[in-house]
Amino acid sequence: MPGLVVFGRRWAIGSDDFVLPGAFELFVRLVWWIGILALYTVHKGQFNCPGGGLLHSYLLVLLILLASIICALSALVYVSMQGTISNPGPRKSLPKLLYIRLLLCLPELIWAVVGAVWVSDSSVHCERTVVNAVVVTVVASWVIIIFTIIGVVIVFDPLGGKKTFYLTGGVSRNLESSQSGQLLYNVKSTATRVWEKRIRLLCCCIVQDDDHRVAFTSIAELFRTYFSDTDLVPSDIAAGLTLLHQEQDKMESCPKEPEEVLCHSPSSPVTDDLDIELENAAHYMLFAAAAYGWPYYIYTNPFTALCKLNGDCCRNRPTESDITGSDHRNFHFGSILRITGLQYRDFIHISFHNKIYEIPFYVALDHKKEAIVVAVRGTLSFEDILTDLSADCEDLTLEDVLENGFVHKGITQAANYIYRKLINDGILNQAFTIAPVSHLPNPCCCQSFFPVTVSVSSFCLQEYKLVIVGHSLGGGTASILAIMLRNSFPALRCYAFSPPGGLLSKSLADYTKHFIVSVIVGKDLVARLSMPNMEDLKRRIVRIVANCNRPKYQILLRGCWYEVFGGDPDNFPTELDGRSQDALSQPLLAEESLMVHRSPSYSALEDGSHLNSPPQYPRLYLPGKIIHIVEESSSRRLCSSDIKYLARWSNETAFSSILISPKMITDHMPDVVLKALNSLSREHESCISC
Numbered sequence: 001m002p003g004l005v006v007f008g009r010r011w012a013i014g015s016d017d018f019v020l021p022g023a024f025e026l027f028v029r030l031v032w033w034i035g036i037l038a039l040y041t042v043h044k045g046q047f048n049c050p051g052g053g054l055l056h057s058y059l060l061v062l063l064i065l066l067a068s069i070i071c072a073l074s075a076l077v078y079v080s081m082q083g084t085i086s087n088p089g090p091r092k093s094l095p096k097l098l099y100i101r102l103l104l105c106l107p108e109l110i111w112a113v114v115g116a117v118w119v120s121d122s123s124v125h126c127e128r129t130v131v132n133a134v135v136v137t138v139v140a141s142w143v144i145i146i147f148t149i150i151g152v153v154i155v156f157d158p159l160g161g162k163k164t165f166y167l168t169g170g171v172s173r174n175l176e177s178s179q180s181g182q183l184l185y186n187v188k189s190t191a192t193r194v195w196e197k198r199i200r201l202l203c204c205c206i207v208q209d210d211d212h213r214v215a216f217t218s219i220a221e222l223f224r225t226y227f228s229d230t231d232l233v234p235s236d237i238a239a240g241l242t243l244l245h246q247e248q249d250k251m252e253s254c255p256k257e258p259e260e261v262l263c264h265s266p267s268s269p270v271t272d273d274l275d276i277e278l279e280n281a282a283h284y285m286l287f288a289a290a291a292y293g294w295p296y297y298i299y300t301n302p303f304t305a306l307c308k309l310n311g312d313c314c315r316n317r318p319t320e321s322d323i324t325g326s327d328h329r330n331f332h333f334g335s336i337l338r339i340t341g342l343q344y345r346d347f348i349h350i351s352f353h354n355k356i357y358e359i360p361f362y363v364a365l366d367h368k369k370e371a372i373v374v375a376v377r378g379t380l381s382f383e384d385i386l387t388d389l390s391a392d393c394e395d396l397t398l399e400d401v402l403e404n405g406f407v408h409k410g411i412t413q414a415a416n417y418i419y420r421k422l423i424n425d426g427i428l429n430q431a432f433t434i435a436p437v438s439h440l441p442n443p444c445c446c447q448s449f450f451p452v453t454v455s456v457s458s459f460c461l462q463e464y465k466l467v468i469v470g471h472s473l474g475g476g477t478a479s480i481l482a483i484m485l486r487n488s489f490p491a492l493r494c495y496a497f498s499p500p501g502g503l504l505s506k507s508l509a510d511y512t513k514h515f516i517v518s519v520i521v522g523k524d525l526v527a528r529l530s531m532p533n534m535e536d537l538k539r540r541i542v543r544i545v546a547n548c549n550r551p552k553y554q555i556l557l558r559g560c561w562y563e564v565f566g567g568d569p570d571n572f573p574t575e576l577d578g579r580s581q582d583a584l585s586q587p588l589l590a591e592e593s594l595m596v597h598r599s600p601s602y603s604a605l606e607d608g609s610h611l612n613s614p615p616q617y618p619r620l621y622l623p624g625k626i627i628h629i630v631e632e633s634s635s636r637r638l639c640s641s642d643i644k645y646l647a648r649w650s651n652e653t654a655f656s657s658i659l660i661s662p663k664m665i666t667d668h669m670p671d672v673v674l675k676a677l678n679s680l681s682r683e684h685e686s687c688i689s690c
Helices: 019-042 052-080 094-103 105-120 128-155 160-167 170-174 177-202 210-227 234-252 269-290 294-300 305-312 328-340 382-389 409-424 427-434 443-449 473-485 506-514 531-546 552-565 589-593 600-607 670-689
Strands: 347-351 361-366 371-376 393-396 405-408 465-471 493-497 516-521 625-631 645-650
Touching: 019 052, 019 128, 019 552, 052 094, 052 105, 052 128, 094 105, 105 128, 177 210, 210 382, 210 531, 234 531, 234 552, 269 328, 269 371, 269 465, 269 493, 269 516, 269 625, 269 645, 269 670, 294 305, 294 328, 294 670, 305 328, 328 347, 347 427, 361 409, 361 427, 371 409, 371 427, 371 473, 382 409, 382 473, 393 409, 405 409, 405 473, 405 506, 409 427, 409 473, 465 473, 473 493, 473 506, 473 516, 506 516, 516 670, 625 670, 645 670
Parallel strands: 371 465, 465 493, 493 516, 516 625
Antiparallel strands: 347 361, 361 371, 393 405, 625 645
């Protein structure tokens, strides 16, 4: 529902958000009141000790104060339970009850101070049981007061004052259009500054330069644009995600239309090609996972990793010129060696250098597949997160490539950094020089295979191909890097594991189908992340939340039960039930009440006006051909054993909507991707042996 307005400003909490926390506090207060009443009754005639008079008065007033708070809480919880998310009418008296409850905090604070003074008074010599009870009471009072203050800080909205005036329509009614526009501009500027301060606070532990300041402003503008057009509080979003998940599970249980099922005959060339790509992906995923270094190795080997790495730290390592960036105690490089199974001499260059738009990578010789592998690390630091969130679009201009288009700005800058290192610093030249010599191929093929910066006469006697791999952010960076190197290396291959969804425009995505393979597992959130998809998710949340006829606390309680214990999805009645298909395309009044104004990116997409006024964040797609791996016997629970996977070719349109699931995060993890690929690879090998 719209944020609660008290003290003349909007807060990041709704009037129906007091049920669960209020019920918990009510339970604590009731137990507390019963305990104090029992103590007072038992020791009623035993307050003749030094300081006993004050103790008697303290307990008596505390009983009255607790009774008053219990009454106020009971009324607050009862009123908060009324109505629905989009119908706050039955809760219109809640602000007054909230004022009463907050007013009772003042005598509670005073009485907590009195209790603390009494407990610390050395002249008090009453019965020890009574003294201990008062100590517990004082501590409990201060704990509740502290948590109340923390709660107020959490739900405080820095833009509450400006947003309240804007939401009430005061701008359009009371001001001229020029003044209205200026005020709206001020509100947007203030919102951007607030988001920028929040981001700076989160990144206070990293050294900040000009690149960081530009990124902070860009990311703050993105967040401001996304969150400025709705009047939802966090609990509304949680309720919406719960409802969407159950609705989605109901839809998945329905039989699909024949054209929605993508399958291939076991003997078809497409299936044979899929098996080959799965085998290659399983092999190269090790390189992509190894790029994470010791955090991934310890995560996958929690009991033995430290002992093994401590044994490796004293061994010899490549010369310092082969490694850039810090690697304390050789842990990163030792982990890469153990995960990939390569030797020291197989590594050409390793970079642990990490800044915004500059991510770690390494170049190694893979003798098993006869390839020079460039592995790019995924998100592992605040700098990487800033690179991910720099989601503005920019043009990618390449010579001799007609399919130029939009790309993700932050990831493209990271790819540019690695490209300069590989080409300008001669790392690829060095790699092809060191690569073993095989047969003599056609000189013409050599000339078309190597860039102009590589000496053909030096490298025509080798056949190692160039393969670029990466996971998550590394997968996106590897894809754009592959596009940059494609002209110089026509035989180049790229394997992008769980890359970000909002990466390439349609023309570039189609162009990369010849040399890039993306691997997506299950309902991976990152593979579906793009601004249009986020706008679509926001609209779906607003729609389902606004039109649900159940109170929020029932939605959340039922949702928690469903996520933890499973069962059948709840069939919550909504105002959408029974409406015609034409009517479903029109927003309801409740839905419109939660939308301040249309987001520019969403409006442009929905209204079909992209030809004349392109959206701020155009639709971007996954790179290359897409292998989608799903659980054959779908299990919705987080913990399951003997999972059997099914792989199939998919297309970018299958990832045009964010799916809500407990596994939407875990399906993105590199160990889960590697497990799925290894399972499919073993299954294929067993079929061949049979």
